Amino acid sequence: MLKKRRGKIPSLLSFSTGKPYKDTTKKEAKCNRCNLVILKGKTCFKVPKRSNGFTNDKIHCLTCVQEILQQTQKEIDEVKEELQNTEESVL
């Protein structure tokens, strides 16, 4: 099985323009990140990405979507922590 890693794990904050959603492949597809072949009729996740004014839903395998979610969670946690450490009240 050919697996390709493309450097740093992206997060939804940096590359997505919407919420990923579960889908079933209608034909054989490749994961947009690791190039893993996802057979027809299998579960995948689509991550909306806007480019050139069009929304393009990128197919991801379950492993990659999990990694992306973890990365996103990590970034959100960092922001949360910064917010919690901010003394100033905004109310």
Ligand SMILES: [Zn+2]
């Ligand atoms: Zn993948």
